[in-house]
Each structure stands twice: as structure tokens, then as C-alpha cells.
Amino acid sequence: MKVGIMGGTFDPIHNGHMVAAETARDAFGLEEIWFMPSHIPPHKHAAGVSGEDRLALVREAIRNNSAFRILDWEIVRGGVSYTIDTIRMLQERYPEVEFYFIIGADMVQYLPKWKDIDELARRLTFIGLSRPGIPLDLGALPSHIAASVRLAEMPEIGISSTLIRERAASGRSIRYLVPEAVYDYVVRSELYGVQP
Numbered sequence: 001m002k003v004g005i006m007g008g009t010f011d012p013i014h015n016g017h018m019v020a021a022e023t024a025r026d027a028f029g030l031e032e033i034w035f036m037p038s039h040i041p042p043h044k045h046a047a048g049v050s051g052e053d054r055l056a057l058v059r060e061a062i063r064n065n066s067a068f069r070i071l072d073w074e075i076v077r078g079g080v081s082y083t084i085d086t087i088r089m090l091q092e093r094y095p096e097v098e099f100y101f102i103i104g105a106d107m108v109q110y111l112p113k114w115k116d117i118d119e120l121a122r123r124l125t126f127i128g129l130s131r132p133g134i135p136l137d138l139g140a141l142p143s144h145i146a147a148s149v150r151l152a153e154m155p156e157i158g159i160s161s162t163l164i165r166e167r168a169a170s171g172r173s174i175r176y177l178v179p180e181a182v183y184d185y186v187v188r189s190e191l192y193g194v195q196p
């Protein structure tokens with residue numbers, strides 16, 4: 001069975017994440033996508049919203065898609081969410097699964113800085129997807145890392161969680177930038193400064 005892991009801070013999850021996951025599923029014949037919110041992301045600021053709320057937002061986003069599932073291991077484990085730690089555990093628990101890890105073009109360039117990247121690159125295949133303003137190519141990667149990355153074009157979506165947080169904080173609409181059920185949850189729970 002082929003499973004794509006969609007890891008992220010998801011602060012909040014938005015439509016760029018949804019299209020990235022669906023593009024990877026479709027392009028590489030993945031049977032399931034497991035959305036995996038990180039606890040503390042390794043190389044950027046911690047999320048402003050709790051792990052429980054970010055898990056709830058992901059649950060809302062994927063509720064109508066039976067191929068999309070949630071993996072709460074990193075939130076439950078706490079600490080810094082290094083992917084290698086999680087993948088070792090996942091491969092022990094699910095030895096029959098062939099794992100892919102879905103990332104945006106920004107993260108493709110960043111792969112050499114990931115913890116134990118050489119081991120990770122042996123354990124799984126990365127799927128790199130287009131993101132506006134960032135070249136989608138493997139030219140800058142060492143060849144042994146590039147060998148474990150596949151690229152797929154997706155319609156470029158200029159949405160980031162930063163954009164959503166900034167718009168929400170300044171009272172501008174975030175509707176339709178996030179899945180409708182995510183928008184409803186954000187409004188209901190008054191996250192990111194959004195008022196009902």
C-alpha cells in the first residue's frame with residue numbers, strides 16, 4: 001500500500017495544502033494521504049494555535065474525503081517534530097506500507113538541512129509540488145538526495161498560513177482560502193482573531 005504523509009504546522013490548514021495532497025495522490029497513485037500536524041516544527045516559529053485546535057482544523061478539512069486521514073503522533077509525542085523520528089516509528093508499525101512525504105517547492109530546497117536526511121531519503125520518497133515564486137527543480141540538491149525526490153506540477157496557489165493569519169488579524173476575510181468547514185471552526189472558536 002502506498003501512503004503519502006502530508007506533514008505541516010497547519011497554523012491553519014488552507015486550500016494550498018488540500019490541492020497539494022490531492023495532486024500528489026492523483027499523480028502517484030497513493031491510496032491514502034495521512035495529514036500529520038507537527039508539534040514544534042524543526043526550523044521555524046512554533047504555532048500560535050494549540051495542537052488540539054490544529055488537529056481539529058485538519059479533521060474539519062478532511063472530513064468528506066475517505067482517502068484523507070489524520071495522524072496525531074507528532075502532537076501526542078510533543079517536543080520538536082523531526083520527521084526521521086516519526087518515520088522510523090511508522091515503518092516499524094506499518095512495515096507493509098510504502099511511504100511518500102509530500103512537500104512544497106520551498107521545502108525541496110531545504111531538504112539538505114533536515115535531520116538525518118540521508119537515512120530519511122533511503123526510507124521514503126519525497127514528492128515536491130510547485131509553489132508560486134519558487135523554482136521546482138532538483139538542481140541545487142546533492143544527487144543522493146535528489147534521487148529520492150519526485151516532482152509534480154500543481155496549479156500554483158499563492159496561499160500560506162502566514163497570509164491567512166495576517167488577513168485574519170487585520171479583519172480581512174479568509175473565507176474560501178480555507179475549506180468551508182475550517183472557516184466555520186475558526187469563526188466558531190474565534191481563532192486567529194476572527195470574530196463571529
Ligand SMILES: Nc1ncnc2c1ncn2[C@@H]1O[C@H](COP(=O)(O)OP(=O)(O)OP(=O)(O)O)[C@@H](O)[C@H]1O
Pocket residue numbers: 007008009010011016017020102103104105106107129130131132157158159160161162163
Ligand atoms: N500554497 C501551497 N502550495 C504548495 N505547497 C504548500 C502550500 N502551502 C504550504 N505548502 C506545503 O505544505 C507543507 C506544510 O506547510 P505549512 O503548514 O508550514 O504551511 P505554510 O503555508 O508554508 O505555513 P507558514 O506560512 O506559517 O510558514 C510544506 O511542505 C509546504 O511547503
Ligand SMILES: O=C(O)c1ccc[n+]([C@@H]2O[C@H](COP(=O)([O-])O)[C@@H](O)[C@H]2O)c1
Pocket residue numbers: 006007008009010036038041042043044081082083084107113114115
Ligand atoms: O525533520 C526535519 O529536520 C524537518 C525539517 C523541516 C521540516 N520538516 C517537516 O516538514 C513538514 C513541513 O514543515 P513546515 O515547517 O513547512 O510545517 C513538517 O512535517 C515538518 O516536521 C522536518
